[in-house]
Every structure is written in C-alpha cells, then in structure tokens.
Amino acid sequence: HVRRCALMAKEREKKGEQVTLFAPCAAVQKLQRAIPFTAGLTVHDFATHTTPERIRQGLPEAIEWLDRLTNLDDFETVICDNLPEILAHRADAIISAQFFWHDVIEGAARGYAEYCDQLLARHKPTIIGNELFAMDAVRRQPGFAPVGLYKNPELIVAAEATPPEQRTDLLITGGTTPTVRAQLQRVVYELLQTGPEPYERVHVDPELMPEKAPIWMLKADFTVAMYCKLKAAVCRPGLGVGADLKTVGAKIIPIFEQDNAEMIHNANKLNL
DSSP: OHHHHHHHHHHHHHTTOOOEEEEOHHHHHHHHHHOGGGTTOEEEEOOOOOOHHHHHHOTTGGGTHHHHOOOOTTOSOOEEESOGGGGGTOTTOEEEOSOOHHHHBTTOOHHHHHHHHHHHHHHOOOEEEETTTOOHHHHTSTTEEEEOOOOOHHHHHHHHTSOGGGOOEEEEEOTTOOTTHHHHHHHHHHHHHHOSTTOSOEEEOGGGOOTTOOTTEEEOOOOHHHHHTEEEEEEOOOHHHHHHHHHHTOEEEEOOOTTBHHHHHHHHHHTO
C-alpha cells in the first residue's frame, strides 16, 4: 500500500501539486532505499494499524485511527487507500482501492461492514482502482474510475535494457505480512536441501534468511537491480510486488492464505 501511495504521490507532484503522504516513516524510508524515485516526499508519520483481526473485532476498534487523524481541512484533495471510513472525516475524499477490507476478510464484523457500506452509499465517492485487479465490490460502486498499474518508471527503463539471458534468479517473499511466513520457510528449507537449480541465485525476505546461508542465497533488497535479475518469484500476490514482477516479465508462483478473497482474486489475475 505504501508503494502504491508513494508512486501516486510522485505522479501528482510532477503535475505541480504539493503532496503530503500519511504513512509510517520507517516504511517510506525502506521503500525509498529500494525505489529512489520516491525520494523527496513530504511524509506525515501515521499508521492506521488496520489488520484482519481489527476488521473482525468491528467498531470501534476498526476505525479508531480516525480519532488519531489530524485535521485535514487545509488539504484541497484527500486520497485514502482502501478505507471507506475516511468519508466520515472527509465526505469528498477519493478512495484508492482494489478491494474493501469488509468484503474480503472472512468473518468481518457486520457492524463495520454496514458502516462502510452506508458511507459509500451516502457519499458515492470517486474510487480509483486498477482496471484489471479491482474486485467486484469496488467495480460496482457508481464512482468507480479504472486506472492502470502504478509502475516504477526506473524499473521499466531497466527491464527494457536487460537481456532475457540475464534473468536467472528466484525471489521468495511474503511482503509485509507474516501470514504466509511458515509456508515460505518450508520453501526455503526445501531449496537448502536440493539447491537452487534451475536458478542461479535465490533472493529471500530478510526474516526468512537462514543463519548460515549458502552463497547462492541472498537477502532480498527489492531494488531495481534485483528485480531485473528475476526469472520467477514465489510470493504472496500483493499488487505492489505483482506490478514489479509483471514489469520484468518474471513468472509468478503464488502462495497465500486461503481465506483471503483478495489474494485469490490477485493470483488468478496475475497468471492470466
């Protein structure tokens, strides 16, 4: 989510707008190390702490972040990632969404789902979502406006300049969530027993790295250079990593939690 918001913010800056990104500073700094193009953004350190568990708990836990949110009246335009409850704070907010939490999380609290649906019905916001990946609950909103993938422009240029024979590596990543870490740890363990073939090197999330890794197993840094080396990836099919893997033409081998409708949807779309 931080990746998509940061790329969107840079696009709007190029149009001459002054943009403030509300996101965890640590996450933005990590992104900027991997994607230097996103450097220079004005960042307000903020996290909603939205999780499936909070969505299942319902009100007021799922929307407590609204009480911590600073006054937004000085902003001409507010774009919020995935969370319809922003409409209670700014009725004219634009929603950036491929899915709604209350639609994809199994066991989402009825009170939270009704709260979000009522806000959407009352305010009929503009909702920008990817033309391929947006789910039906997003598409059927009257204000839905399809857009393309937010791709890293530096990666596009580098991928076009990288010959296919230089794409020899495998990536193993679960993104920012620990939900599939155990599954990915088993993949790493199997590779330690069998070796990397048919790949030359294997890039893995830092938290998946074994204590004594062989020379062909590297800590993933998610830089342009790393992505341009990839032939395939075992990954949780989030839209951010999916967009980067599509950009370099890497094969996507999805691993995800079976009760998450968004991941099922993305996995199907990524492998069309």
